[in-house]
Amino acid sequence: xxxSEADLSRIAASVDEDRLWRMHMEMAKFGATAKGGVCRxxxxxxxxxxxxxxxxxxxxxxxxxxxxxxxxxxIRRPGSDPSAAPAATGSHLDSQPTGGKFDGAFGVLAGxxxxxALDAAGITTTRPIEVINFTNEEGGRFQPGxxxxxxxxxxxxxxxxxxxxxxxGVKLADALAETRNVLxxxxxxxxxxxxxxxxxxxxxxxxxxEETGNTIGVVTGIQGSRKYSVEVIGEEAHxxxxxxxxxxxxxxxxxxxxxxxxxxxxxxxDVIRFNVGRMQAYPGAPSVVPGRVQFSIDFRCPDDDVxxxxxxxxxxxxxxxxxxxxVNVNEIQxxxxxxxxKGVMDMIRRAANRADAPNMDLLSGxxxxxxxxxxxxxxxxxxxxxxxxxxxxxxxxxxxxxxAAGARVIAQTVAEMAG
Amino acid sequence: xxxSEADLSRIAASVDEDRLWRMHMEMAKFGATAKGGVCRxxxxxxxxxxxxxxxxxxxxxxxxxxxxxxxxxxIRRPGSDPSAAPAATGSHLDSQPTGGKFDGAFGVLAGxxxxxALDAAGITTTRPIEVINFTNEEGGRFQPGxxxxxxxxxxxxxxxxxxxxxxxGVKLADALAETRNVLxxxxxxxxxxxxxxxxxxxxxxxxxxEETGNTIGVVTGIQGSRKYSVEVIGEEAHxxxxxxxxxxxxxxxxxxxxxxxxxxxxxxxDVIRFNVGRMQAYPGAPSVVPGRVQFSIDFRCPDDDVxxxxxxxxxxxxxxxxxxxxVNVNEIQxxxxxxxxKGVMDMIRRAANRADAPNMDLLSGxxxxxxxxxxxxxxxxxxxxxxxxxxxxxxxxxxxxxxAAGARVIAQTVAEMAG
Numbered sequence: 077x078x079x080s081e082a083d084l085s086r087i088a089a090s091v092d093e094d095r096l097w098r099m100h101m102e103m104a105k106f107g108a109t110a111k112g113g114v115c116r117x118x119x120x121x122x123x124x125x126x127x128x129x130x131x132x133x134x135x136x137x138x139x140x141x142x143x144x145x146x147x148x149x150x151i152r153r154p155g156s157d158p159s160a161a162p163a164a165t166g167s168h169l170d171s172q173p174t175g176g177k178f179d180g181a182f183g184v185l186a187g188x189x190x191x192x193a194l195d196a197a198g199i200t201t202t203r204p205i206e207v208i209n210f211t212n213e214e215g216g217r218f219q220p221g222x223x224x225x226x227x228x229x230x231x232x233x234x235x236x237x238x239x240x241x242x243x244x245g246v247k248l249a250d251a252l253a254e255t256r257n258v259l260x261x262x263x264x265x266x267x268x269x270x271x272x273x274x275x276x277x278x279x280x281x282x283x284x285x286e287e288t289g290n291t292i293g294v295v296t297g298i299q300g301s302r303k304y305s306v307e308v309i310g311e312e313a314h315x316x317x318x319x320x321x322x323x324x325x326x327x328x329x330x331x332x333x334x335x336x337x338x339x340x341x342x343x344x345x346d347v348i349r350f351n352v353g354r355m356q357a358y359p360g361a362p363s364v365v366p367g368r369v370q371f372s373i374d375f376r377c378p379d380d381d382v383x384x385x386x387x388x389x390x391x392x393x394x395x396x397x398x399x400x401x402x403v404n405v406n407e408i409q410x411x412x413x414x415x416x417x418k419g420v421m422d423m424i425r426r427a428a429n430r431a432d433a434p435n436m437d438l439l440s441g442x443x444x445x446x447x448x449x450x451x452x453x454x455x456x457x458x459x460x461x462x463x464x465x466x467x468x469x470x471x472x473x474x475x476x477x478x479x480a481a482g483a484r485v486i487a488q489t490v491a492e493m494a495g
Numbered sequence: 496x497x498x499s500e501a502d503l504s505r506i507a508a509s510v511d512e513d514r515l516w517r518m519h520m521e522m523a524k525f526g527a528t529a530k531g532g533v534c535r536x537x538x539x540x541x542x543x544x545x546x547x548x549x550x551x552x553x554x555x556x557x558x559x560x561x562x563x564x565x566x567x568x569x570i571r572r573p574g575s576d577p578s579a580a581p582a583a584t585g586s587h588l589d590s591q592p593t594g595g596k597f598d599g600a601f602g603v604l605a606g607x608x609x610x611x612a613l614d615a616a617g618i619t620t621t622r623p624i625e626v627i628n629f630t631n632e633e634g635g636r637f638q639p640g641x642x643x644x645x646x647x648x649x650x651x652x653x654x655x656x657x658x659x660x661x662x663x664g665v666k667l668a669d670a671l672a673e674t675r676n677v678l679x680x681x682x683x684x685x686x687x688x689x690x691x692x693x694x695x696x697x698x699x700x701x702x703x704x705e706e707t708g709n710t711i712g713v714v715t716g717i718q719g720s721r722k723y724s725v726e727v728i729g730e731e732a733h734x735x736x737x738x739x740x741x742x743x744x745x746x747x748x749x750x751x752x753x754x755x756x757x758x759x760x761x762x763x764x765d766v767i768r769f770n771v772g773r774m775q776a777y778p779g780a781p782s783v784v785p786g787r788v789q790f791s792i793d794f795r796c797p798d799d800d801v802x803x804x805x806x807x808x809x810x811x812x813x814x815x816x817x818x819x820x821x822v823n824v825n826e827i828q829x830x831x832x833x834x835x836x837k838g839v840m841d842m843i844r845r846a847a848n849r850a851d852a853p854n855m856d857l858l859s860g861x862x863x864x865x866x867x868x869x870x871x872x873x874x875x876x877x878x879x880x881x882x883x884x885x886x887x888x889x890x891x892x893x894x895x896x897x898x899a900a901g902a903r904v905i906a907q908t909v910a911e912m913a914g
Contacts, residue, residue, distance in 0.1 A: 314886045335747070353780050354779045364772050
């Protein structure tokens with residue numbers, strides 16, 4: 077059954093900017109940092125508190141809460157046809173160690189606001205609607221990130237992920253057991269269940285919407301990426317005595333690599349993204365020539381051919397710049413650019429226009445859970461601006477009015493998907 | 496009273512290579528690592544065990560053990576004139592986190608072996624002889640290093656040092672209280688007490704003795720050094736989205752600085768020593784552009800003018816290479832080249848020749864406790880070879896025969912100083 081234009085407009089009008097903002101501020105208390113950001117890494121006590129509050133709101137909405145074997149949570153609003161596959165929206169409540177209030181949380185809370193708006197508009201859809209809170213999107217504590225949606229789409233990876241050991245030495249399965257303990261008994265949700273469509277709201281994490289004066293980004297896809305872990309092996313020596321000519325200095329070699337790799341990735345069009353986010357010398361004593369440096373590489377680019385060509389030069393360049401040191405370059409993740417569904421993009425564009433929100437098409441530079449959902453169903457994403465494009469930073473900021481515009485688009489889009 | 500050539504030869508002949516080696520192997524058990532090295536940082540349980548064994552050997556030698564307010568231990572063999580200032584030798588029993596069996600320990604154990612040899616030779620000197628175990632020479636756990644001898648020579652720094660917080664969050668005064676607890680009651684020893692002379696044995700930590708086939712290095716002095724702590728301030732951002740042109744990437748800026756500083760310090764004569772031993776990016780997540788990098792600089796050079804000139808360019812070069820980042824360069828330690836006493840060098844040279852040990856003059860690249868003692872009394876040092884010049888490394892190695900040669904020189908030198 078197709079939902080009427082009038083109903084869609086009524087749903088958009090029922091989105092409550094103040095309620096949505098209050099939900100963000102309530103969530104931001106869990107893991108709040110002194111600098112106004114959030115440290116709420118996956119399956120920590122802070123994440124568990126956020127999950128608990130989400131379940132309380134679901135109860136207030138008379139929605140059913142279930143959880144799957146990797147900890148993804150599903151808030152289900154019934155439709156008139158209980159056997160129909162649901163329309164889904166959502167994102168993640170976990171954050172980077174020094175993250176902001178909106179990355180991830182907005183996608184979950186825009187979904188919850190859509191449910192409140194549907195109630196307020198008195199709409200019952202044909203299909204059920206599910207708001208999903210995916211586990212461990214950020215991947216700071218447990219690697220890799222985008223884990224919950226990845227296991228949802230590829231359940232064969234569950235066992236491997238449950239055995240991942242976090243930065244703090246905790247096994248994921250043990251952290252998840254504690255999460256279950258905090259949340260109390262919940263029904264099980266299967267992986268890879270039939271879904272009619274998926275749409276995810278998110279802050280843009282880049283400055284293009286802000287620079288162009290648009291409120292809504294109709295996301296065309298997610299750029300591909302290659303991620304590496306690099307280990308430079310030198311030789312520990314006394315820094316005051318060992319002649320320079322005889323040193324195997326891992327911090328010098330690693331620094332040469334980082335400078336050389338940035339040169340390789342230079343791009344006047346500023347499309348390529350390249351980052352060394354982790355870099356540490358061992359043993360880390362001022363008077364010891366470091367015998368080892370570890371660093372990470374995160375390399376992204378929309379063009380699959382360019383990414384293949386440049387990515388394949390990384391290991392060779394590191395070796396060429398290693399001097400007397402050895403270097404091991406391990407590729408730990410690799411994904412092609414994923415295009416989103418044209419039909420979902422059309423729904424998002426129409427919803428934005430219906431809500432008078434200026435909009436533009438754009439490609440996502442960041443990975444998101446929607447990438448994994450796109451393998452299972454028609455999927456898309458809605459971006460809203462964030463101040464100066466800053467995220468993965470405690471200073472991350474977005475306005476209540478832009479968030480509400482995004483929620484209006486999400487509410488209409490899931491309603492249209494749910495019919 | 497001058498000691499006779501015959502007595503000096505008898506003392507040298509009484510040095511027992513096996514006993515000296517056994518003492519090293521006993522000490523190396525405290526903090527022994529899987530790779531054959533030692534992790535025995537200052538005032539840890541491992542260091543306390545080493546100190547306890549030292550006190551037991553002192554008791555076996557009927558020597559008096561005392562300790563000062565920074566934890567330096569003094570093993571005193573009486574002389575015939577109890578009011579005379581002692582001749583002193585010694586070094587330190589603490590190690591780097593990934594250190595070897597000989598760095599420091601050899602200087603203390605060569606002193607103990609000298610006491611055994613004097614007993615075996617039936618010699619009573621005029622002055623007392625003191626073997627000193629200085630606290631925290633390495634400076635890995637508590638900064639700065641060479642701390643015990645520094646406070647001995649400048650007691651006004653005691654309070655500041657007692658309040659130093661270690662890498663593990665422990666206050667030095669609290670660690671020292673535990674050391675006292677383990678050792679049991681000991682007499683107090685004053686700082687800056689009158690000393691007739693000081694000689695310290697040490698592995699060379701450089702390959703010149705080995706390269707030239709010499710067994711004994713007559714150390715002419717200790718090269719000066721400047722040490723800095725550098726903080727690069729960037730801005731955290733999402734690594735997949737933030738345009739490169741808008742990033743403030745602290746790992747790129749820091750890498751450029753490290754490469755640029757090594758270029759500044761390039762020296763065809765290979766006299767200058769330059770090291771970045773500590774280097775770490777924060778928050779250290781692969782998908783976050785690092786907002787901060789901290790690194791250390793250890794810069795040494797025998798020529799005071801060259802060190803002044805190059806050192807004064809470090810902060811400016813870092814700023815020039817910071818790109819869009821900010822950088823704070825703090826000089827945390829600075830010392831000029833310290834020449835050793837000609838008279839002590841002569842004693843050492845004669846002692847080496849008396850023991851048929853091929854010897855050469857050389858400057859020490861590393862800092863040692865003898866540098867601080869040189870401010871108080873005629874001081875000098877004796878080097879023995881270590882394999883491939885490697886130290887501050889678990890692979891550090893020295894031969895029993897070279898160590899014994901060094902102990903023969905120490906035994907004669909303290910005996911001649913003590914008369």
